[in-house]
Amino acid sequence: MSAPTRRSPRPLSADEAGAARWDLIVIGAGSAGLVAAKSAAVLGARVLLIEAGSFGGECLHTGCVPSKSLIAAAHAAHAARTAGRFGVHAGQVRVDFGHVMDHVRGAIAAIQPVDSPDALARAGVFTLAGRARFEDEKSLSVDGRRLRFGDAVIATGSAPVLPDVRGADAVEILTNETFWNLQELPERLLVLGGGAVGCELAQAMARLGSAVTLVHRGPRLLPREDPAASALVREALRADGVDVHLQASVQELHGAHGDGSSGGTAQLSTGAQVRFDRILAALGRRAVTAGLGLEAAGVAVDDSGAIAVDGALRTSNPRIRAAGDVTPLPRFTHTAGVFGSTAATNAVLGLSRAADLDVVPRVTFTAPEVGAVGVSPEEARTRGFRVLVHEHRDLDRAIAEGDTAGRTTIIVDRRGRIRGASIVGPRAGEALAEYTTAMRAGLTATRLATTTHAYPTYADAGWNAVVAEAQRGLRSGALRRGIRLLAGLHRRRRSRTS
Ligand SMILES: Cc1cc2nc3c(=O)[nH]c(=O)nc-3n(C[C@H](O)[C@H](O)[C@H](O)COP(=O)(O)OP(=O)(O)OC[C@H]3O[C@@H](n4cnc5c(N)ncnc54)[C@H](O)[C@@H]3O)c2cc1C
Numbered sequence: 075m076s077a078p079t080r081r082s083p084r085p086l087s088a089d090e091a092g093a094a095r096w097d098l099i100v101i102g103a104g105s106a107g108l109v110a111a112k113s114a115a116v117l118g119a120r121v122l123l124i125e126a127g128s129f130g131g132e133c134l135h136t137g138c139v140p141s142k143s144l145i146a147a148a149h150a151a152h153a154a155r156t157a158g159r160f161g162v163h164a165g166q167v168r169v170d171f172g173h174v175m176d177h178v179r180g181a182i183a184a185i186q187p188v189d190s191p192d193a194l195a196r197a198g199v200f201t202l203a204g205r206a207r208f209e210d211e212k213s214l215s216v217d218g219r220r221l222r223f224g225d226a227v228i229a230t231g232s233a234p235v236l237p238d239v240r241g242a243d244a245v246e247i248l249t250n251e252t253f254w255n256l257q258e259l260p261e262r263l264l265v266l267g268g269g270a271v272g273c274e275l276a277q278a279m280a281r282l283g284s285a286v287t288l289v290h291r292g293p294r295l296l297p298r299e300d301p302a303a304s305a306l307v308r309e310a311l312r313a314d315g316v317d318v319h320l321q322a323s324v325q326e327l328h329g330a331h332g333d334g335s336s337g338g339t340a341q342l343s344t345g346a347q348v349r350f351d352r353i354l355a356a357l358g359r360r361a362v363t364a365g366l367g368l369e370a371a372g373v374a375v376d377d378s379g380a381i382a383v384d385g386a387l388r389t390s391n392p393r394i395r396a397a398g399d400v401t402p403l404p405r406f407t408h409t410a411g412v413f414g415s416t417a418a419t420n421a422v423l424g425l426s427r428a429a430d431l432d433v434v435p436r437v438t439f440t441a442p443e444v445g446a447v448g449v450s451p452e453e454a455r456t457r458g459f460r461v462l463v464h465e466h467r468d469l470d471r472a473i474a475e476g477d478t479a480g481r482t483t484i485i486v487d488r489r490g491r492i493r494g495a496s497i498v499g500p501r502a503g504e505a506l507a508e509y510t511t512a513m514r515a516g517l518t519a520t521r522l523a524t525t526t527h528a529y530p531t532y533a534d535a536g537w538n539a540v541v542a543e544a545q546r547g548l549r550s551g552a553l554r555r556g557i558r559l560l561a562g563l564h565r566r567r568r569s570r571t572s
């Protein structure tokens with residue numbers, strides 16, 4: 075078997091891959107692995123990307139893309155149903171769930187070619203379909219064939235946590251991996267977990283016509299977000315008809331048929347009983363490391379089972395780095411990509427560049443959207459930072475669109491620099507980009523205040539907040555005295571020349 079030449083990257087068999095010496099092997103072709111492999115290829119490395127399932131990983135097949143496509147359909151149903159408030163009457167809204175799911179599959183199919191082995195070959199990456207397992211500190215095997223690497227990046231992602239309760243075996247429990255196979259809209263859907271997955275899908279399914287119950291263990295939805303954002307999202311879910319149970323969990327499940335099929339009853343810790351036709355677990359994630367041979371490779375995991383990494387994404391084996399959901403770092407597509415790139419660049423160039431953990435934006439695509447970056451309003455108060463709030467009831471664009479349930483909060487440190495933002499409202503994800511860039515560039519609130527923003531936009535809310543802050547500065551202390559002095563001098567000059 076001749077070794078594949080560096081000049082003609084292509085999909086390989088395990089035998090072909092075993093005949094080469096790889097600068098870098100990347101395991102897993104999700105967001106982290108795809109970006110890692112392409113970044114290494116750009117730097118001229120001979121790189122092999124191994125994937126056991128579908129190229130594109132969770133984001134494309136079972137995560138961001140299908141969920142945002144479903145949310146788009148739900149948004150259309152909601153807009154049609156509520157158009158009457160503008161005097162626009164759409165009539166009886168009918169949702170064809172089969173068609174909705176065709177749209178979801180269509181979006182995946184449209185994006186898929188970008189992540190395909192052919193596209194990767196064009197980007198200079200060799201690919202191998204198969205499951206990788208480490209044999210020792212510098213080699214792994216696929217289908218019994220040994221492959222040697224100079225460096226490796228583990229990017230095997232995460233899997234959904236299932237409820238560990240009595241009767242869980244008696245009912246079919248959907249997760250983000252199986253939810254997209256639904257053929258019919260469930261009449262009654264029970265969603266477990268009030269994080270991003272639970273809130274996004276509960277609201278979307280309610281808007282499409284399911285009677286949704288959401289059961290969440292904590293005292294508020296989206297616990298990582300500003301409490302004000304949690305409250306607005308809870309109110310929005312309630313308005314969409316979602317029956318939200320907080321500080322509750324399922325204690326026992328009873329299958330309607332006792333044969334592992336879909337319907338049943340859930341007994342909650344609060345004493346309530348919930349009947350459902352389908353149940354979806356959105357209870358968080360666990361890192362995928364089973365069967366990887368981490369011990370043989372000398373790669374350690376942390377208490378949660380995720381691969382432990384240092385700031386430069388190195389594992390306990392200096393040849394091996396890790397990125398994406400398999401690590402304990404924030405679990406998003408953009409962080410997977412950025413950290414994948416950092417890990418691969420460090421591996422290929424022998425650097426120790428640290429992953430940027432200070433400026434990590436996140437957006438939950440509920441209606442209203444919730445976007446946040448940097449220091450939270452709660453933390454800001456304890457650190458003595460300024461917390462600037464502009465309520466969307468005072469925002470012209472929100473008033474024009476009849477969508478005023480939102481707020482923009484900007485965090486400013488003692489030197490006037492932007493240190494965080496939390497935005498709740500339509501297009502919060504888009505508005506957030508300004509503060510992400512401002513933080514990265516070290517911009518001050520004054521710099522943003524003196525930057526012209528287009529009117530009327532949702533970004534106006536943050537602009538109003540920083541302008542008010544700048545005006546506050548003008549009214550106080552030394553600045554105020556300086557302004558008065560300047561104005562006085564000008565008045566005197568005018569009176570002398572009049
Ligand atoms: C419903 C849902 C919605 C989401 N929405 C968003 C969103 O809107 N925005 C956002 O930023 N994030 C979102 N996320 C999170 C995002 O999907 C993940 O953070 C991201 O996809 C993780 O990428 P990854 O590369 O680490 O892992 P994955 O995409 O899971 O890729 C890992 C790959 O490794 C492969 N693999 C595993 N073991 C092996 C092995 N031994 N050998 C070879 N291959 C192997 C797997 O088959 C898989 O393809 C969402 C998640 C869910 C569940």
Ligand SMILES: NC(=O)c1ccc[n+]([C@@H]2O[C@H](COP(=O)([O-])OP(=O)(O)OC[C@H]3O[C@@H](n4cnc5c(N)ncnc54)[C@H](O)[C@@H]3O)[C@@H](O)[C@H]2O)c1
Nearest residue numbers: 267268269270271272289290291323356357358405437438
């Ligand atoms: N828009 C986005 O960027 C987006 C969308 C979806 C998912 N994601 C990512 O995917 C990951 C997984 O999301 P997720 O929502 O599944 O997990 P999560 O950890 O964010 O939320 C799960 C929630 O379920 C609750 N919970 C746990 N066990 C419970 C129980 N037995 N009963 C009731 N509630 C229980 C937890 O308190 C937790 O708040 C997250 O890391 C998230 O960042 C991102």
